[in-house]
Amino acid sequence: MPRRLPPLNALRAFEAAARNSGFVAAAEELNVTPAAVSQQVKALEAQLKVQLFRRAPSGLVLTEAGQAYLPGLSDGLDRLADATARVVTPGRGRVSISLLPALASGWLIPRLENFRRAFPGVALKLDTNRRLTDFNREDVDLVIRFGPRQPARSGAVKLASYHLMDEEVFPVASPAMRLGGRDLADLTPGQLLHDVDLAGTGADGTALPPQPWLDWASWYRRAGLEPPDPAAGIGFTDSSVLLQAALAGQGVALGRGPHLGDLLARGHLVRVGQQSWRADWAYHVVAPEAHFRRPLLRAVRDWLAAQGN
Incomplete structure (x- = not known):
């Protein structure tokens, strides 16, 4: 018929x-x-x-x-x-994922070989940026964002959000600095690398509060110590550049667990002290609800979640 x-x-x-x-x-x-x-x-x-x-x-x-x-x-x-x-493209698919540059380089790129094995023939595009995603106008299938929660809508588009992984933050430095056994009280203000862009923006464009777990002053207060003078250290507006400075032995950074990838395992960075801070925010996989009705995107979402556990 x-x-x-x-x-x-x-x-x-x-x-x-x-x-x-x-x-x-x-x-x-x-x-x-x-x-x-x-x-x-x-x-x-x-x-x-x-x-x-x-x-x-x-x-x-x-x-x-x-x-x-x-x-x-x-x-x-x-x-x-x-x-x-x-x-x-017979036997193939295509997936575009938008995520923060530091998360891409430190967490996803080391896992790309696993992705190829799980999705042979699927073309993957990584859109690394910090801007808001307009799903109506941009060729993006899935977005990975960091925040307290993700909104139900982005403009007129109804979104679905899935928890990917939490974040643990702890001080890290190059082993060349020989600070592995030190604690906060042993560090000088000039040794600290500061993330100066602590405020965030939600996927719907709303302003998010500052992130205390990335602020050295909050760490010192939490330990009952006098906060350091931020002018004595070096400030960065990009966490991936801050991490590169730590790798180069320029100081101590507050390392974000998922961003570190295998840097700790390979000994390129070492933890400084035993303190850590479990962030109140988490990473989420976000997309319009309609996207998750596509079998390939559901499978990629589930694969990402498995990598985050």
Whole structure:
């Protein structure tokens, strides 16, 4: 029995408008005019003989029929995209992951051989940055971010968030500094490397509070010691550069466990003292809910979680 389906362009226009809560944003995503999106949606409503949107002062609002139609349609378009990718590159898939540069270099890159064995033929793209991800406009499948929790939405996109791993922070230095047996009280202010970008930004753009576990002053207060003068040390706005300074023997850094990779195991860095601080925040794998309906992305998410345990 032949399938009776509306035109694909009309379906894409409705799905994009519903996901973006408007014709303008949908038009930008589809690279057409807002008028073209509106016409496609009207044509779809006429063919289906149902109203999918209600025009309200605040913008487009899905009707009951539109709400019922959207999940299955989004899932179907995702499956079409996956099927097309398999035809273009037979037996292969493609996954794009956005994550912080230091986490990529210290945690994920040492595990890439395991990824290749688990997903032979899958093309992996690592987008290393600290900016917010716009899932509507960027070619990103999964995002790994660090924070107290991840939001339920990013703009009009409903997100799903999965815990990946916690973070333990502890002082580290090059073995050439011969500080392995020392403690905080033995260090001088000039030996300290400071992360000066302690505030964070959530995946929805909201400002996050400073991170005390990366602040030397908080560590000293916690140990009942007088906080050091930060001007006496060296400050860095990028934790990966700070780690490179520690490797070069320039001072003592507050090392973030997942970022250290195999540096401790290989002896390139050593722990300084026995103190550590379990961060209140954690790493999460975040993406639109529709992305996790794709079998490959679910499998990659589960693989990432297994690596984090």
